[in-house]
Amino acid sequence: MGKFFAILLIIITLVSVYPIVTHMWWMPEVVSAHGPAVDHQLDETMIGSGVLFITSQFVLAGFIWAFGNHKGKIKNWPGGHKPVVAFGIILVGLEILSLSFVGSKVWASMYITKPDPNALHVDVQAEQFAFFFRYAGPDGVFGSIHPDKINDGSGNYFGLDPENDVAARDDIVVGTLTIPVDTPILLTLHSKDMIHNFYVPELRIQQDIVPGIDIPLHFTATKTGKWEIVCTQLCGLGHYSMKAYLQVMSKPEYDDWLKQQSGD
């Protein structure tokens, strides 16, 4: 029975590792400036913990193979427990040090470093179960938000008050986040109702959108194309269907798009 268990463990371990080594299912392409650092961080962690995983499962298997149903005098771990404890602490300690050191640098680059001062500013409004995006328009000023004016039926998703607020009149509100490539973007995330989340796997970004708080989020897309923005924070019955598209265009394309939007 010991040998069977050991073989089973080894098979399970190898089968578990195979899809990861071959990237059978893997992260989608990375299209953000900070993304590669995240991937690198994940790869490092994967190697480190992968080695730990395989060796520990194999050791377990080996011992079960060797000492299953073994009779007679028991053997003790040579050298007692102290070296083992020390080994564990040092091994994990080192992994922790390296990971948290590199990791915090990546994290800092995403969240702690200030956004580019002349980044393109887009306002994000999340609600059950959609995202809407607002551009300041020609005047470069966002109209202020009045929750009491919010009315999806008349397309006023942000609660603008064009009647009394001049800045609001030329604001552009769309359902697709359209941005120029290689340009620093600064999002301000608002939520109308529940806690939502702004997740774009390709950008390696995930950020909750909390009602009552305006959360800034900055990134730079490095590739043109169309990807999905999905919600990862449980927000109600339509959570699974809450999404929008991220359209990254070349600079000229983007300018045309913007003109055309402020046209009508």
Next chain:
Amino acid sequence: MHDMSAEPAVHHLSPPQGFIRKHVFSLDHKVIGLQYYGLALAAVFIGMVLSWLMRLHLGWASLAIPGLQHLSPNGAPGGVITPEYYLSLMTMHGTIMVFFVLTNAPFAGFGNYFLPIQVGAEDMAFPRFNMMSFWVTFVAFLVLIAAFFVHDGPPISGWTTYATLSSVGGISGPGEAMGQNLWAVSIALFCVGQLLGSLNFIATTLDLRTKGMTLGRMPLSTWAWFITACIGLLAFADLLPATILLILDRTAGTSFFNPAGMVVSDTLLPHSGGSPLLWQHLFWFFGHPEVYIAIIPGFGIVSHILPAFTRKPLLGGMRVMIGCLIAAGFLSYMVWGHHMFVSGMNPFSAILFSVPTLIITIPFTVATLMFLGSIYGANLRFTSASLFCLGFVSVFISGGISGFFLAQPSIDTYLHATYFVVAHFHFVMAVAAIFGIFAATYFWMPKMIGRMMNETLGKLHFWLTFIGVYCIFMPMHYLGIAGNVRRYASFTDDYLVPLIPVHKFITIAALLTGAAQFIFLYNLIHTRWWGPLAPENPWEATSLEWSTTSPPPFDNFGGRHLVVHQGPYEYNAEGAAQDYVMQTDPNFVAHS
């Protein structure tokens, strides 16, 4: 001199009379332990069926499940699960499993039964509190289950019930009206029950140990229950007021968690200035320790059972293991923020929370190494119990490893709220803890019901379950790395559709693994009435529960007052007559 002097360590209860006192409102910690175990058993099968329904929906979204429309005409018209009903199932699965299974069985259940016996006491310190603690928990369970039968069904906000989805009432979605109220009341009651239980565990361990039972001679299981009780005392004392505030926000119009200017479905809510993050802080300050409440008894149980089947004490003895468990319990109160890396809290605090989170892996790594080291050179005996112990080590390694990823904010921004997390906590907390429960069941049932369980069925149950859980949860890591978001009722996003075949595979694995659990159920029921009678000490183990009859008499030792002379794990001790020395053995002289 007796009447006014301090009360002795053991109190003299008279044997209970009548069915009600014996089996229903019993003060006997053994009966209460079995009641907790029974409640957990009912809960775990309900929870499992819920997970089946969820998995079926994830694999085949438009599949009509015959008969389901009768259980919930609104949630499953024509037997097809609606997105909101999927979320209801998910919420109830999580709540039932975390609270009524992973907390009830290894801690309240086995702890109630064996903690007093292992310290040589006749009962818990406060038998009436003990009885209350179970019945309050029982009512809590009924209240929770009642949510299935209210108008628009159980809540849909998940077992973490994040504000504001959970705190604004029915307008935020189906199940958020009465269903969510029932949830909150149930959890509040559950907290009360657990607080009473923890009180008992601590007082009993400190004050009712028999002569010679020093702290150093307490079995590791008792140590684990004691540490868990200390954690639970603080954790549930934090969740209880949080739940009260939630109930007030929902029913009394207060604004603890509800911010100003919320517009839900074009309706402007009157709340002002509350903080949704406040709920998350209060919840996770309980929630992370809760994870340890589920797993630390598992560690205690495995470190108690493994020596009996390796026939040698744990590597590092008791000191290392106890140190690891205390360290883990202590650290568990400093890491709650790692559940909130992307929640919008201060990014600096994310780094602050990340470090203790990584550090907390050290005690668990050491503990695992101790397990591995004790298998080396052992006389490893294969029984259902020992197999589940070895399985515990394997799945805990698998689950623990993935913690390295999630503990790092930078990687968590990608993996947070994906199936990677689901895989992680199911391996490390759910499956590991369940393996601990199974090991304890096969190990202790002979003592608890006086009959031996069927080993062949037990081993079959192990092999199927062990292979099964890897088939279910290992692929979830791959899904997570591919960016598959959790808590989705179905996968309609363009980048998720290609992953559905993996979900189908997981669903099939889950159905088969779940089916294998009925072998266990059959084995348990068959043993209860028709199993062969169990001897006093079937496993040649050493601790006090094996120095009394199976099952023990109502006062545990038939009026004897055991005196403890040995540590709990004197296996293959030099100069001993046989390969184990009972704790009560006065003749053996240990060397140190």
Next chain:
Amino acid sequence: MSVTTYTRTEPALRPRPATPIAATKGIPSQTGVWVAVSAIAMSFAALTSALVVRQGSGADWQRFALPRILYLDTAILIASSYTLELARKRFTAYVTAFRAARSTQPAATEPASVEAAALRASGLYWLNITLTLGLFFVAGQVLAWQRLASQGLFLATSPSSSFFYVLTALHGLHLLGGVLGLIYASYRLRHNARNAQTSLGTAAVYWHFVDLLWVYLLMVIAIRM
């Protein structure tokens, strides 16, 4: 500790006598009450931190003048702790007398001397005073609520009033628990039950804690509101 970890690292094997070591034991009810107290303290710590966070989270924190009667209540509660100690002193003296009586004639169910009986009587007297003060305190809290309500401050009016009602209500409930504890203790004392004095001691620990807890809460409330 006789944990044997069969390592060859230590050469000398010193035999240790296997005489049992008596486990140190306290009184369960005493341990229990301290455990309970720590749990309750944890709950109110959680509520306090919630209060601090909540005050910072929104601009809607409405300060209001505390009803004067709260300070009177505080005085009452502190007094009750004092009277409880008076009661306990008398019972301790009574028990010693009782023990003495027992040592002379083991059959005795009552202490011989009249003084002892007097001690017991006044002990019960002070206990009842304590109970009355406790109930006065609760009544006072209710008055304070009415005062606030008359100012138009209700549970949902402002986060400050919400916390005021929640904290005072939860504290009031715990205090009523203490009242029950004292009633139970005095019942047992009347009937000379086993360890009646222990139950009084336990109830006293709890009572003083609830007293302290109130002083703490009053400080929090006074500073924040």
Next chain:
Amino acid sequence: MRTKFFILLAVFGLASSAMLVTAARPAGGTITGKVTFTGTPPKMKPIDMSKEPYCQKLHNPPIKTQDVEAGPGDTLEDVVVFISAGDQGSSSASTPVRYDQKGCQYIPHVAVMMVDQPLQIYNEDPNAHNIHPLPKVNAEWNKSQPPGAPPIDTKWDKPEFISVKCNIHPWMHGYFVVLKTSHYGVTGADGTFTIKDVPPGKYTLTAWQEHMGTQTQEVTVSGGAATANFTFKAMPY
């Protein structure tokens, strides 16, 4: 006792005969009219359906918001005109009202029905919707309807103007107008409405527009046709 019985019988008889009479008379009077507005109405904004590519493709150019549907000559569409007072009371209708979700749009935008009249809600789209009526006096509910799911059968037991919303497609917005009377009309694209089979009498007529509120006027029907025009005041934005 006996007298009571006879009174009851009499009342019942009268009522039923009255109903027979109303049913028997094929065409009473009809009320027709036109609903217009003055002032600049809010701009009808094009709806961005890019969240749901299927629906986006269906509508090219994109449809516009329907809270105010101004037609040529400042006419208003989807205004409900009904007899709010003076009606003899009419038996509740039993023919179900059909409400469609098609191309991420509610069709019709405003559905008028009587109290307790069956209402059937269909999902004609290949994607899921959720129907979330937001009543104040009736009971609120919120159900999702996956593609191919059976229609939702329901009814309303109190008269109310109920705003309906799909949270999955927040731009989807419509109205259930629940009335006590069977005498109502809804203005078409040309802003005209017709209320048929109105027995002769003096009535109060109410016109309701979801954005501009209600207006009432007295109208007398004597056999033939009566006209009643309404003019709303439009606020810009």
